[in-house]
Amino acid sequence: MACQWHDVLCLPGLVVKVLRFAGTWAGRRIMQSSRCDQELIHTSGLKKWSALQSKVLVVGGHFGRGHGPHDPLPTAELFDPENPTRWETLPGPNIARSHSTAAAFAGSVYVVGGRDANDCSLSSVECFDTSISCWRRMPALSGPRHSAAAVCVGGYLFVMGGFDGLEALESVESMDSEAASPTWLPSQPLSFPRGKHAAVSLHKHIFLLGGMDGGYRCLFTAERAELNRSDTPTAPWAELPPLRFARSECTASAVQGAVIVLGGVANGWTTLSNAERYQPCIGHWEVLLEMSIIRRDCASAAVAGELYVMGGMSFGGRCTSKVESFLGTKWQDATPLPEPRCGCCAATVKL
Template sequence: MRRTVFAVSLALLLPTAAPAFAHPGHGEQPDSPVVTAPAVYGNGWKALAPIGSGPRQEHSVAALGGKVYVIGGIYRADGVTTTTNRVEVYDTRHNTWAEVAPLPVAMNHPNVASVGGRIYVLGGLSGGASWQALGDSFVYEPRSDRWTRLPSMPSELRRGSAAIGVRGTKIYLAGGMRTLTPGPGGLHDTVATVSSYDVVTGRWSVLPSLPEARDHVGGAVVGSVFYVLGGRDKGQVNVRDTVYALDLRNGRWTERAPMPTARGGIATAVIGTKIYTFGGEGNPAPDSHSIFDDTEAYDVARNRWQRLAPMAVPRHGTAAVAVGNKIYIPGGGTAAGAQPVDVNDAFRP
């Protein structure tokens, strides 16, 4: 098994990757330094060892055995944004990083979930000047450090940046996008599609569509309900505060208490009956670089929201996962578009 351990941030390594393109990601910011306020840790936030290989954004995460897997995404080097197939693992007990077998296909915005001790990747986005939906799907076995190809997603269900939730042997996907063309006026092909994949039978099913299309959206299953939180519709400034809930027993959508802050590009994680939401993109406030620092928790039992301590390093295009009573948030972007960072921190409610 190939495994390299990192305790500190290293110079950016160049992995096997999808074709690169020389514009700044989502097209809102040039490749220039972004001045941000110093990180303020405390109030439940803790700084951790930064991502071993360097900055990463528009990736996904999964937790297995006390470790956080960071899968795919984008990095920038010499003004060029590149989609990566790199997979790195953060050990929450030792505060170290390791590199494991890469994805067979480079992806950003991959749809990722862990089920039964394995990690599933069900499509995502990739490409050069325009990111397109991929149907490529894989399962990762940590004991053998090996990815196995699964049958591709049906063509009508392919998208990246979907809300994800797991119940039993099924992975649920809601919304997402089929095309993301960076640059002013670029196409953001947001969808309302909802589907599920059974990891035992290998079968895809189509569920009732979202009431409205969403991408860069939060998702979680709590009990028998699939929650889809915030997100955006056809562009990062078109952010939403909606919370939709799909009862998986009867297939009916209802609307719940809205988010205090409308946001897209958020990260979500679940502890108990609460869904925690972090950061996001589309902030119109001056000097915000379009980024939110908000941390808000939704109590599904009470249908209520609670504001919590803001992120020490505000960012979007990241992902979150709970391990025990802490939520881990590696990487993300600190300005609109592609401004990836190697920040890795944890929040304890």
């Protein structure tokens, strides 16, 4: 049987050697995978593909029911997958906050909005600069918002929807983080107001997933906006196939060329343990194995093709410190957070 090694481009700068068998099903399957929107072939053997040192930063949140006061936590936690036995506790933002949102770019993590110790919605924005391990203030949003979603694409930070303390928002703001004088500018609004949703960026698109509308209904909605040459969303937001499960207070990450959304609450306030994945080349949502516990108001981030989900509210509405990771086909326990957190945010930062 004829066979030979071939290079398959899976991610920018990453080439994976595969053995292609001429004329066989295995060869055809590999060829299909290589065409599948430049996605990684899903296998646990690819865990070490990343040459960059990336870590997970979890910020803010609160203790939740049964763990003391609901004041926002003034700390952040840093996790290094290369040293996975502990979380490093760091100072949190200058303003302790919960229900904020985070996005990372070029060694910096931006934490946007949220709620303060008085349960007031915030417009403030802070940036954790990994080069000096210090928080610095950034220009404030045009108005307060909590439970929003944020992504950073090509240096442009987008903040979408959320609640202003009274009602759901449809507004979107963007900022060029590399500008000499960064300024928030209005961008293409959402198709309708919502908050408690999740967002990820993938292949020059922003994916907006689930959430809760102004009538406090959990959403099946999934939408996508393409970014044009000036890194602003084009109009309008395009509908994708709906999620298999309506969910708000969910979290999502881009993992190996796909979008994974997980956890949250469904209508009737049933907390979820399930996860679902969308691969652009396939075009529908597939249900993945469930996490070991139910979670809402949790956070997630991906490093080297491995997805981590952290904290959140679980059984009995109690906050958890449990961390799980998903690599290819199954969930496994990871080192727990030093203390329970829910309403926290997270991002993958390259050091």
